[in-house]
Amino acid sequence: MSEVITIGEPLVILASKDMDKKLEDVKTFQRLLGGAELNVSIGISRLGHSVQYISQVGDDPFGKYVKKEINGHNVGTDYILEDNEHWTGHQIKQLVSTGDPDTFNYRKNSAASYLTSEVVDKIDLSDVKFAHMSGIFPAISSTAEDTFRKLFKKLIDNNVRTTFDPNLRPQLWESEETMRKTINNLAGMANIVLPGINEGKILMGSSDPEEIADFYLKGEQTETVIVKVGPDGAFVKNKDGEKFTVRGFKVDHVVDTVGAGDGFALGVISALLEDKPLKSAVLRGNAVGALQVQTPGDNDGYPTPDELKAFYEKEEVAE
Numbered sequence: 086m087s088e089v090i091t092i093g094e095p096l097v098i099l100a101s102k103d104m105d106k107k108l109e110d111v112k113t114f115q116r117l118l119g120g121a122e123l124n125v126s127i128g129i130s131r132l133g134h135s136v137q138y139i140s141q142v143g144d145d146p147f148g149k150y151v152k153k154e155i156n157g158h159n160v161g162t163d164y165i166l167e168d169n170e171h172w173t174g175h176q177i178k179q180l181v182s183t184g185d186p187d188t189f190n191y192r193k194n195s196a197a198s199y200l201t202s203e204v205v206d207k208i209d210l211s212d213v214k215f216a217h218m219s220g221i222f223p224a225i226s227s228t229a230e231d232t233f234r235k236l237f238k239k240l241i242d243n244n245v246r247t248t249f250d251p252n253l254r255p256q257l258w259e260s261e262e263t264m265r266k267t268i269n270n271l272a273g274m275a276n277i278v279l280p281g282i283n284e285g286k287i288l289m290g291s292s293d294p295e296e297i298a299d300f301y302l303k304g305e306q307t308e309t310v311i312v313k314v315g316p317d318g319a320f321v322k323n324k325d326g327e328k329f330t331v332r333g334f335k336v337d338h339v340v341d342t343v344g345a346g347d348g349f350a351l352g353v354i355s356a357l358l359e360d361k362p363l364k365s366a367v368l369r370g371n372a373v374g375a376l377q378v379q380t381p382g383d384n385d386g387y388p389t390p391d392e393l394k395a396f397y398e399k400e401e402v403a404e
């Protein structure tokens with residue numbers, strides 16, 4: 086088995102190659118692979134740790150592409166099932182010179198949304214030290230939410246440590262109210278909760294990092310809350326009342342912020358796997374987030390161990 090597992094939906098992204106064109110006018114697309122939890126898996130593997138990604142793809146060319154790519158990133162595919170009745174989820178994405186690109190999803194009734202909870206019985210947790218969970222997978226269908234909850238329960242029963250990133254995707258939920266209730270409930274099942282400051286505002290009504298942390302520390306399993314505050318880094322509070330802020334890194338040119346939150350999660354998880362103290366783990370989260378915002382793709386900024394070392398040397402910080 087692997088040190089880390091995660092569950093999610095891989096998305097084939099057809100990214101426009103025609104700058105500033107409306108999606109209906111785009112003539113040429115480039116095929117890329119996306120998915121928040123997959124980004125985390127890729128980054129964890131790049132830092133030298135073993136990871137399995139749980140999902141379901143269609144018995145179609147996109148499904149085959151996804152599995153081949155995931156294998157190429159050295160992420161385990163033992164628990165990627167194939168569904169011959171539903172397509173692999175995909176998305177078309179605009180290329181824009183400024184601002185946020187338009188996206189359009191073809192993921193309703195995707196193969197991943199039909200991943201039933203039977204997969205959970207097959208998962209061998211014997212060597213698993215961390216599981217990364219996020220609020221996207223339970224949003225894609227009620228079947229996916231059942232599977233997600235059953236996996237979470239199995240992780241708790243087996244004392245596997247868990248991180249939870251709310252990863253809000255309002256368009257996937259039937260209402261904001263359902264999103265808020267479900268995400269806040271699921272967060273309480275995780276040992277470490279990783280909300281962003283903007284997510285805190287939507288989920289519990291405050292933009293104050295400590296108030297957000299205090300809210301999530303009420304969760305039954307939650308021991309630590311790490312609130313991401315963008316370029317400023319992160320605020321951390323533990324159940325025993327210990328609290329501290331960990332500095333962010335100054336980036337001269339932000340290319341694309343997608344994947345920063347996933348980079349943060351994988352930085353924290355990989356450092357904790359290496360028995361680093363929490364402060365160092367959060368610093369690594371900030372470092373990977375800062376590296377990621379300097380690249381155009383969703384996960385191409387995630388470092389190898391040598392690249393991380395070089396970044397710390399350049400920044401003159403010690404882990």
Ligand code: ATP
Nearest residue numbers: 281313314315316318336344345346349371374375
């Ligand atoms: P998203 O889900 O959109 O990726 P998030 O709210 O989960 O975002 P952010 O706070 O945007 O996460 O980013 C995660 C971490 O990445 C931050 O805590 C910070 O360390 C780093 N980071 C993000 N943006 C910047 C930036 N502009 N400059 C430097 N570091 C950044």
